[in-house]
Amino acid sequence: MRNNLWLICLGWLYATTVLAQQQPPANSSYSFTLDEAIEFALEHSYQSINARRDVAKALKKKWETTADGLPQLNASIDYQNQLKQPVSLLPAEITGGEPGTFVPVVFGTKQQASATATLTQLIFDGSYLVGLEAAKSFLQYTNDVEEKTQLEVRKGVINAYGSVLIAQESVKILRNNVATLDKNYNETKKIFENGMAEEEDLEQIQITLLQITNQLNNAERLEKTAMQMFNLTIGVDVNSEIVLSDDLNSLAIKNTDQSVITKPFNIENNIDYRLAHLLTEQRRLELKLERSKALPSLSAFVNYGTAAYNNDFVFLDSETRWFQSSILGASLKIPIFSSLKRSAKSQQAKIASEQSITDLLKAQQQINLQYNNAINDYKFSIESYDTAKQNLTLAERIEKKNQIKYSEGLASSFELRQAQLQLYTSQNEVLNAMLTIINKKADLETILNTPNNNN
Numbered sequence: 001m002r003n004n005l006w007l008i009c010l011g012w013l014y015a016t017t018v019l020a021q022q023q024p025p026a027n028s029s030y031s032f033t034l035d036e037a038i039e040f041a042l043e044h045s046y047q048s049i050n051a052r053r054d055v056a057k058a059l060k061k062k063w064e065t066t067a068d069g070l071p072q073l074n075a076s077i078d079y080q081n082q083l084k085q086p087v088s089l090l091p092a093e094i095t096g097g098e099p100g101t102f103v104p105v106v107f108g109t110k111q112q113a114s115a116t117a118t119l120t121q122l123i124f125d126g127s128y129l130v131g132l133e134a135a136k137s138f139l140q141y142t143n144d145v146e147e148k149t150q151l152e153v154r155k156g157v158i159n160a161y162g163s164v165l166i167a168q169e170s171v172k173i174l175r176n177n178v179a180t181l182d183k184n185y186n187e188t189k190k191i192f193e194n195g196m197a198e199e200e201d202l203e204q205i206q207i208t209l210l211q212i213t214n215q216l217n218n219a220e221r222l223e224k225t226a227m228q229m230f231n232l233t234i235g236v237d238v239n240s241e242i243v244l245s246d247d248l249n250s251l252a253i254k255n256t257d258q259s260v261i262t263k264p265f266n267i268e269n270n271i272d273y274r275l276a277h278l279l280t281e282q283r284r285l286e287l288k289l290e291r292s293k294a295l296p297s298l299s300a301f302v303n304y305g306t307a308a309y310n311n312d313f314v315f316l317d318s319e320t321r322w323f324q325s326s327i328l329g330a331s332l333k334i335p336i337f338s339s340l341k342r343s344a345k346s347q348q349a350k351i352a353s354e355q356s357i358t359d360l361l362k363a364q365q366q367i368n369l370q371y372n373n374a375i376n377d378y379k380f381s382i383e384s385y386d387t388a389k390q391n392l393t394l395a396e397r398i399e400k401k402n403q404i405k406y407s408e409g410l411a412s413s414f415e416l417r418q419a420q421l422q423l424y425t426s427q428n429e430v431l432n433a434m435l436t437i438i439n440k441k442a443d444l445e446t447i448l449n450t451p452n453n454n455n
Contacts, residue, residue, distance in 0.1 A: 029241040034161050034251060037234055037244075041157045042150055044235035051149040058142035065135040069128050075117040079315075082110050109309040116305035123299055123330075126292030134285045141278045148271045151446050153233075158442040160230040162435045165248040167223035173427050174216040181209040181420070184403075188413070201413035208417050212424070252434035255441040256382050260450065265371050267364060269449045276363040283356040287349035293335065293342055300330040367447070374444040381440040385433040388426065395419075395426035 032040065042048050089102035097103060122128060185205045192202045228238040236242075267273050306322045314320050335342070402419040405411035445451065 029243075030236065031243040031245055032161075032234075033244075034158065034246050037161055037230075038154050038157050041153050041234040045153050045157075045233065046235055047149050047153050049235070051146040055139075055142050055146050058139045062135040062139050065131045068131065069122045069125075072120045073117065074120075075115070077113075077115045079113045080111065081313075082108075085110060110311040111313055111315075112307060112309045113315040114305060114307035116303055118301055118303035120299060120301040122297075125297040125299075126295040127289060127297075130285055130289045130292050134282070134289070137278065137281050137285060141275070141282070144271060144274050144278065147449075147452060148275065151271060151449065151451065154451055155442045155446050156233050157230075159439055160226070160233040161244060161246070162248070162251070162438045164223070164226045164230050164242075164244055165246070165251070166431050166435045167219065167226040168244075169248050169431055170219045170428070171216065171223055173431075174212060174219050177212050177420075177424060177427075178209070178216055181205060181212055184416075185209050198413075204413035204417045208420055248431070248434050252385065252437050255437050256385070258379075258382070260441065260444055260448065261375060261378070263448060263450065265368075265448060267367055269452075270367050270447060271449055273363060273367050276360045280353070280356040280360050283349070283353040287346065287353045290342065290346040290349045293345075296332055296334045298330065298332050300328075302326070302328045371444075371447050374440070374447050378437075378440040378444050381433065381436040385430075385437055388429040388433040392423075392426040392430050395423040399423040 030040075085106045085108070087104045087106055090105050091099075092101040092103050093099050095103055185202070188202050188205055192199060227242060231238045231240055231242060304324075304326045306324050308315050308320050308322045310320065399419040399422070402411050402416045406413065406416040
């Protein structure tokens with residue numbers, strides 16, 4: 001009894017531990033670098049958890065197919081109570097009666113019970129052999145789908161992480177811009193009240209201040225939404241507190257390392273190519289399955305049973321007499337003629353197999369094109385980032401000059417506003433350029449499958 005209780009406690013503790021590993025507690029606080037966030041999501045994200053379950057189901061499916069060719073033992077227990085027994089008519093001459101008449105007779109007992117156990121074994125079946133091969137292929141397919149899910153989770157975390165960082169940076173920049181504009185507005189207001197500035201100058205600054213304040217309010221809402229999306233992506237409660245320890249600038253610099261471009265592109269490492277190739281294998285096995293249906297199948301069985309008969313229910317009594325029986329047999333099924341039905345199905349499977357090969361060639365061309373486009377997009381993102389940084393430097397200088405000119409009365413408020421808007425646009429372009437570099441690098445690494453093929 002103590003051993004059983006100990007085993008139950010161990011089972012409960014194990015189940016609780018596994019559940020805790022799969023689902024982090026709600027309202028927890030975390031701190032992640034990008035790499036740590038990716039590692040966490042690969043373990044805890046909803047997609048990753050279900051992908052592992054799909055692999056577990058595939059393993060069970062493989063065993064299900066294998067078990068069809070292993071010995072199968074079944075038992076049955078039957079009980080019958082003939083409430084109205086069938087009556088047979090016998091010629092009356094048998095009992096000395098008048099010829100031409102019949103005597104009603106009831107054969108057998110009113111109640112009977114039986115128990116039978118049957119052992120069956122499949123000896124040969126072409127469909128079973130193909131099924132074993134297909135189960136192995138299906139397991140490989142499921143493993144590749146899990147790998148594809150991991151790549152998608154990784155890319156999704158990178159995108160979500162970058163989106164949070166760009167939202168946070170936007171809020172910081174907009175707050176600084178609002179503070180600067182508010183200072184300009186108050187200074188211009190004092191000058192206007194002293195009669196040394198036009199009302200239009202004050203209104204121009206007020207227009208810009210209202211626009212940037214509105215953008216700041218929206219950016220703060222977007223920051224919260226981006227963080228919740230990030231939480232959802234990595235598999236934690238959307239209200240959990242997360243601290244991202246990497247900053248956008250360092251990630252952008254890290255991802256400008258173009259060594260990924262120099263890596264040779266082996267299309268066989270690409271997960272989409274492997275899935276397309278497995279589809280051709282599936283179609284080949286379907287053709288093989290249809291052809292195997294023309295082969296004979298052989299199976300054998302042996303059973304053992306016992307039965308008892310009586311007009312009363314005495315089958316639980318020890319004195320009841322039971323009669324034993326046993327049968328050994330084999331069954332050979334030979335397909336002979338199906339009016340060309342099997343041939344038609346085989347031809348359909350052959351056409352589908354040929355189509356899958358064509359689809360594989362198409363997928364190969366598409367993947368090569370995706371790779372070339374990803375290379376170009378990544379290079380362009382780096383070039384755009386360099387350009388955006390230069391434009392920001394120039395915009396800052398122009399805005400600073402106009403601030404000085406405006407304070408000295410050498411530039412109008414309209415010119416200052418134009419310089420400020422140009423600066424704000426350049427700031428956004430730099431942020432977007434950094435995020436684009438990070439995302440384009442992730443796209444390229446996904447095509448190369450570098451997280452799983454670092455060699």
